[in-house]
Amino acid sequence: MTQETLKPQEKKALIELLYQLADDDFLLAFRGSEWLGLAPHIEEDVAFSSISQDMMGHANLYYNLLENIGEGEADRIAHLRSPNQFRNAIILEEVNGPGTYLKEPDYDWAFTVVRNYFYAVHKHIRLDSLRHSSYEPLAEAARKIMTEQYYHLMHWEIWFKQLMTSTDEAILRMTAAIQKVWKDFGGVLTLGPYYEDIVKANLIDDENVMKKRWNNKIEAVLKEVGASYPGEPRMERGNGRNGVHTEDLKQATATLSEVYATNPATGW
C-alpha cells in the first residue's frame, strides 16, 4: 500500500499505529537525554546520548510519515499536542527517578537499564515485523531504523546481563527495577483499541504473536542470568494507547516543547 491506495479504515489504523511508534521512541529518547552528564561513566554518557539521538531520529521519521498522510507538520505533531493525544506506553514516560536533571537528580540506573533493555527487545521484534508492513513507506522506515537499533539492543543487553550477574547490591537493585517495570510493561506490548484494524490492514503482526516472542526472549534471558520469570507483564496504571497518561508525561512534554511553543513559526 502507498499513500494513494489507503482505504479510510486502513488510514485510521495506520495513523494510530504511527502515533504509538513515534511517541514510544520520542518519550524514551527524552528520558534518555535527561541522563546527559549523569550516566555512570563518561563512555556511557557518549553511548547513551548517541542512542537517544538515534531514537529521536526514529520518532522524527514516524512523525514525518504522519505529516505525509495529512496529520500536520511533524514538528507541530511532536510539540503541540495535549497529553491525552499521546499514544506512548505509560512506562516510557515515567521519570528516571527523584529530582530533575537540573536539580538534585537521584536517577535510578537499574530502572533505566531494565526499561531500555525490555523496550529494545520489543522494538526489535516490532521492527522485524514492520519491515514487511503492507504500507511501503513504513516498511522502508523500519528497514532503516533496524540497522541502527541493532547497536542499541546489543548495548542494553550487555548492561542487563552484566548487572544481573554482578554484586549482591546490583542484583537487588535490578530485581526491584524488573518488578517496577513489569507492572506497566504490558502497555508497550499492546496495539491499543484499534488493534483489530491495524492487524487486518497487515500493517504489523498480531500483538499476541509479538507478545509471545517478547515473553519467550525475556524468559530465556532471565533464566540465563539465574532470575525467575514473573509471568505476563501487567498494565496497572492504564493503557497509554487510549490516551491515558500520568503527570510525568505532562512534565515531559512541557519541558520538551518549552522553546518551540514560544514561537512555533520560527525555525528552531
Add this chain to the structure above:
Amino acid sequence: MSELKSSMIDSVMDALGDVKDPEIASVSILDLGMVHEVDVTDDKVRISVLPTFSGCPALHIIERDIKKAIENVEGITSAEVKFVFTPSWTTDRITPEGRESLKEFGISPPPANHVMGEPWEIDCPYCGSTYVTMENIFGPTACRSILYCKSCKNPFEAMKPVADMG
C-alpha cells in the same frame, strides 16, 4: 540523452563533489555514497539523497549545502533535495576514495562487505596495525565508534558498519 543534458549532469556531479560532510571535512557526500539519483530537467535539478543515520543533525546542513552548490551551477536555477530510504544507505556504498579520505581524517573505514551480527576487523588508520581495542561502540557522532591502537598508542575512530538487514 542529449549532449547538453549529459554535460549539465557532469557539472552538477562536479558541484556535488564539493559538498562535504559537515562533521568529516575531508569526505564529500559522493564519497560517502549518499547520492542516489540526479535528474536534470531544463534548468531544474532533482536529487535524491540517502541519509546515513536517521537522527544525524548534519542532514539539514547537507541539504542546504547541496542546494547552494547546485544552484551555483551555470544554467541551473533551482534544486530540489529529497531524502529517501530505499535503497538503504549502507557503509559499502563508500567509495575507495572515500575510504582513503576517512583515514586521512583519523577515521578507520568500515569493512566493505559486512554482515550484521558478525564481528568485524578494524585497522588503525595511522599505522595500519590490527592490534586495536574497541573502547566504545558509540562515538562523538551517530556513525562512529571510539577505538585505541595498542601499537602506535593513538586513540582513533572508526565508522560503524551498517549493512542491509533484509
